[in-house]
Amino acid sequence: MLRPSMKRLLRLLALLLAGAAGLLVLAGVAGFVYLRASLPQTEGRIALKGLTAPVEVVRDRHGVVRIRAGSLWDLLFAQGFVHAQERLWQMEFQRRVGQGRLSEVLGEATLAQDRFLRTWGFYQAAKSAYERLYPEEKEAVDAYVAGVNAFLASGAPLPPEFALLGFRPESWRGPDVLVWAKMMSFDLSGNWEEELLRHRLLARGVSPERLLELLPPYPEDAPTVLSAEDLRLPLRREEAPSALLPMAPPRFLEASNNWVVAGSRTATGKPFLADDPHLGLQAPSLWFLMALEAPGYRAVGASLPGVPGIVIGRNERIAWGVTNVGADVQDLYLLEEVGTGYRYRGQVLPYRVREEVIRIKGGREERLKVRETVYGPVITDALADPPKTPMALRWVSLDPEDHILMAYLGINRAKNWVEFQEALKLYSAPSQNFVYADIDGNIGYIAPGKFPIRREGHTGMVPVPGNGAWDWQGYRPPETWPMVLNPKEGLLVTANHKVTPKGFPYALTYDWAEPYRAERILELLRAKEKLTLEDMKAIQQDQKSLLFRDFRPVLSLLNPLSERARAWRERLLAWDGTMAPSSEEALVFALWYTELTRLPEKEVGEAHWDEPRYLLKALKEGDKNCDQPETEYPETCLDYAALALERALDRKEALKAKAWGEVHRAAFRHPVLTHTPLRRLSDRQVAFGGDRYTANVGPFDPQSLTMGHGPSYRQIVDLSNPEGSLFVHPMGQSGHLLSPHYADLLPLWARGDYLPMAFSGEGRTLLLEPGR
Template sequence: MKRFLRVLAWLLGLFLLLALALGFSGYLYLRSSLPQGEGRIALKGLSAPVEVVRDRWGVVRIRAQSLKDLFFAQGFVHAQERLWQMEFQRRVGQGRLSEVLGEATLSQDRFLRTWGFYWAAQEAYQRLFPEEKEAVDAYAAGVNAFLERGSPLPPEFRLLGFRPEPWTGPDVLVWAKMLSYDLSGNWEEELLRHRLLARGISPERLMELLPPYPEDAPTVLSAEDLRLPLKREEAPSALLRMAPPRFLEASNNWVVSGSRTTTGKPFLADDPHLGLQAPSLWFLMALEAPGLKAIGASLPGVPGIVIGRNHRIAWGVTNVGADVQDLYLLEEVGGRGYRYRGQVVPYRVREERIRIKGGREEVLRVRETVYGPVITDALQDPPKTPMALRWVSLDPEDHILMAFLGVNRAGNWEEFQRALEVYSAPSQNFVYADIDGNIGYIAPGKFPIRKEGHTGMVPVPGNGEWDWLGYRRPEEWPQVLNPPKGYVVTANHKVTPKGFPYALTYDWAEPYRAKRIEELLLAKEKLSLEDMKAIQQDQKSLLYRDFRPVLELLTPLSERGQAWKGRLLSWDGTMDKASEEALVFALWYTEFTRLPEKEVGEAYWDEPRYLLKALEEGDKNCDQPETEYQESCLDYAALALEKALDRKEALGAKAWGEVHRARFAHPVLTHTPLKRLSDREVAFGGDRYTVNVGPFDPATLRMDHGPSYRQIVDLSDMEASLFVHPMGQSGHFLSPHYADLLALWRRGDYLSLRFGAPLGRTLLLEPLPPP
């Protein structure tokens, strides 16, 4: 009875909140805007009936009689469940948020318009292969079929007072461009180095502050894995070696040969670490039509399956972080042009009209060069010298969708390789397994060929001397089939071994996650499905293992500090959400990252190897100028512990998960009275360096990035494979599937997605009869 009363009270509170925000008629409208999940719907554009089945979790299975109808139905279903998300993503890519959100997003629109994502999507659409274009057009037609029905729109449209425009081909492609942007951060690294050099920091000091990837750390591929001849490496220059492992969107994946498993067949695991949001980035689906049978994670707004399996193979992706962006310093002449190959070349000016909610319009004049747009014009604190961007994702031709559609249909390694030959960006670490027992790895992408001396790490003169010379051929990409060690692990760490013929990038993630995954894979002679799950959920910190010797040498400044030194030394380093030691260690390390703040101009400098070297060898930043004596770095670390304990007391927290919370915020509703309905927040463990990752804002301790999707594929029984993503399948906050997967995701549970006939609600999409 008490539980019933609590539920009743919650429902009454929900009704009152909606009534206050939208009125009673608005509430009724919202109820009517939930998607139709069963019955029949006649649609113009279909050639034959399509079956859409939703299971108890809202996971969708679509069966069609042709690929065209399949992608049409996928577009329709995505629109049913995630239309607002798709609209928001489209407006981000178009740089048109201000039309519906007002002045608050104007600077973001200026930035997006300057880069020209939508221009690039429009150009790419004109150059699609016929088969690729048919899939894109069918998908867009499915979205438009939903819009043309005149069904009540999701609540966000009513709140903001507009209706979406018809969907087009470039709308499909632009979200792929935005994801490529999110996963390509080299331009920011170049600006960072440029800024630090301008501050007077020498290249030698930069090597200390931003240490290169350690030579003894693991790489994805070993020398014996590669078929390409290795070259003798010459001693690199200071700037060539300067390689800061900064945080981009991260991920883990691995594939294990049947020789190392209890089943005798491979396991393949993947968990891409991306932004946590409401609704989820991903949508679970099974797609089936003649010539295609794939299941896994799809992206609302894009046809096909991005990560998953079909009836013969499985695949997973993590970000390579390849350097496919360069900034070019422009020598301006009279403000009208720039010097290039001995001549003054006038800027091409592209006019962008940004409409702002309320009626105002702003005209943005974007300067274009032979390299691309002058992106420093859109920065709030631009450098003195203007810089233009060269980036592969702004090239006029882009066939990334064709690559993924080919992967969806591939039945063996050769077909998988061939599908990826047209892959562009962002480069991904693709791991592969098939039912015949093969495992493999490939890093596809358009990797620029730079002339000798151009590392891609700092801006170079845009005078024509440092232009790209072309792209690497597919046969030159890092790849291996059936590596001798019997497994492949990728965790955004360095891909290629010493002596590889060219550099993919010099910016690699710290190898902590990769080391821990390998450690766990090698801990048993034979690995089971349960072992794969345990690895994916692991939150033991190798960062703690590296910093533990520092704690042993520490002389705390108080009895409180002494007591906590003992507790931390007795701790096993697991960053569990219920652990008080995890909380103190995270606060202590975070405080310690403030060490070079005055030198670099950034509050937190999360570079573990710089910090460890400072503790071992000393560093000028450890001495506090406000005191009369010279502090050592151990003194600084002891003071950092006291500050961490002060912060813990101010927070009033007894466990890591009390303050380290995974946050799922709606991009619009989080700023309205409906925030309590749209947003979610859960306690979480881990940190930036654990396998089950938990990166956090050091100022707030909030976690806005993390495992956005998890899958484990058992190649001995594909139907027993496991999948999950946070939040839920629906984008509608009144749907029972808005956040029903969040509890599973948090506690490490999974769903089984099968091709077999599921139990659930069935919706039949039928061709509209002729008039």
């Protein structure tokens, strides 16, 4: 789930560790004994101070955990304890990211990252939110934190990463839980980067009109999540942004699919609900599979280590799934500086200066002065290449109050649509496409969140003056959120594409994902009169590329330069577009398309411009970037496409690859151990198919062709037989290298298999008992 800047940070971190004296701890027999001793206890009894009654923890043969407790406090206490048993290092790393305290244990290499994190003030926002939690919400957080701290106090050996880095974790506090929710919101809210991109392109001399060609708006004939007939709100004539405010799909926000199908369209007569959030692939996995049971609370699904409750899943009566809306809840404000202040509403206001002390491994300290405004921090101060004009950030996740955890507690316990809808009224950010189904046969959709109300003319697409004239005017009330219960068509699909139909009263964002995934899922759902559980599986595994379907006509127009290219043109024209890992055609198409994305490199200053509608229009109608200045004659765009095919085939030969999966591999790297001698134990790669636009998504780095994002979790809930529902995630349940559950789920995930998503299950039993 980490952005490219964080990935660079992790590479630096690992290089530091490669020569660390801490590796000696793990050498030889003594190291092996230490590693074995630090595996979690999974059977017997453990006495823990803070529990009020015994709690049963059952781990099945795949390491899936089922916890049964007599109260919600004990249940969440035990969840915190088990998360710490299995994923303590991951939780420690996550909270240090949120705190901006990496340099304390990693040294100078992470200083720039800490400056960035401290400038945004994630942990400051988490502390503020914790102080304002509702009593029940605070009790849930405190119970979870008490469970984590009970593990730290238990005397169990720490995971090997702590020995490598030579430190012990501090006790956990309430804000440590909330800060990871802030970081998840950051990872799924990229509008500030989109605003900076447009600002940069305009500064390069790209005209507003040209921006609309390079970054085409969402197509009018493409599907939307909701139709006009689904909505009860009055529709209006939609106002398009002016040419000065171009609309652009995100460069790559983590994507996801979910859908829900009514019983009228299924063979069982009851709904199916499917979800597969596409997030960063990592070791250990982002998710942890659990079933949690206490009086008044029974939920099973995917949990996040470091956070209480179930994020995606089901209870006895309802099921839910989420994908990212990508709502625009961030704005950048251009500051007119006057002396040591800035102009706001006719006055010069002084910056509020927040001093952050960054401690660096080895004993040095750095004092960072963060400038704050009425909007929020001046985040351009933390950028490596800041724009000339400083900009402050307004973002809902930096608001002092945030009750997202209360929303999830309500979702976990909801018994029907009314209770589900009521729980989501407290939801803040990141806005998610929630699909819903229940055992009574209802299906529904809500996009909840704190959506800013902007004045007319302010679309949120580019930075605006921070003079008070463009301030937010509050948030949209819940009754105006996009939602529907039991839509007429009997199905709902979300794949990060546009939510609202033409005429919806306000814009959630203009940065929608390309509609290819949504179109393919809808195509498959509409292809059968009665859908089955096997159909749901097949859709989640589908890798047919509608991107190829769009680009195929271009191939037929090419006049390739060589016999080799002519032969491959005919092979591709005969291919069905399935990006299977075993397909050689998939490999050639992926390489050809990657070469096509180089088209506007000199104009935009980016090596790869993955904007398929811009590229298609250029290839069909011509574009100024197609003529190569280094040649003596003017090339057409079809000439450029033919040359791109030649280059793709040259690259294929250099790779010596015969199938897409030989080079397109899903990579799971451990943030600490990747560049150490332990990397062979820690890291994994598997052949994978697909591309950025297939339902079974497979985005790849254009240089390495490896896949760092993908289906981080899959679930299929059968509301006719909830205990027969399915889920899985890649890697495994444990974060420990020597655990049999470190990577045992990866083969299942790679071949499209699942585990039972059930409350029942046998396995090893650990009894947690109250202690003194």
